Amino acid sequence: MADAFEFNVTIPSDTSQGHEVQERILSELEKVGFPDQDLFGVKLALEEGIVNAIKHGNGMDPSKNVLVECEYDGVRVRVVIEDEGPGFDPSEVPDPTEDDNIEKPSGRGLMLMRAFMSRVEYNDKGNRVILEKARTIDKD
Template sequence: MRAKNVPAWTLRRTIPSDTSVGSALAHELVDAMLERKWPATDLFRVQLAYEEAIVNAIRHGNRHCSDKTVEVEMSCKEQEVCIRITDQGNGFDPAAIPDPRQQELLEVPGGRGVLLICEIMSEISFNDTGNQITMIKRREDFPPEQCGG
């Protein structure tokens, strides 16, 4: 059963480089998805992708610097969730991330977040600087082909 006539939910927050604060926002997103009757599998997947992206922004982007912040923008509609996370780091080149499925990287800890996000979300993009990710999930959509594999 799908939600009927539930208006779009939006959130825009600037948060400190603190993963616990970033994780708390995931609960608000899940609540918005529940109100719009998203399937449980999508709830789990979107929350996981969000958690990976917010941790990457805080840990790798801002390097846990207390004087840096992360901008989080999220919206949830009946058929689509959009998440944009922007850190104040120097950015990175997404194409330069090694594939963690390569034999020599299989037992190396870390390095799987972007791949996981690619596998979960319907669409992802980065700004030119590489310090902003935009993730879109369409209801019951399968992952895109753009992430390789």
């Protein structure tokens, strides 16, 4: 498939470098005509996933890295984000939409990733997340 691409990149725990990776993935997807309505969700999920890895995973430790693997097969984009932190249990993240949590300023990143992507899956350790989004098929 001519539209397919893939690359891996390792970055230090630096959010500005995280944004550069995001921009690279999005510009590659734009080049292959990934629909605008899908790009919004991919961008949001990448922002949340990469910031989580840098801040919560690696604790902003400059000696720790984040690995980002990106693969697009013409239909589906798959991004794997892995940090060097201790991991976490996603099932223990409180539901931010519960009345008791609604005014808490954190805990919404995971929920947004799940809402906007086709698949969000953590490894057992909880330091590696797979984000997948299948492109919307044009109706015309």
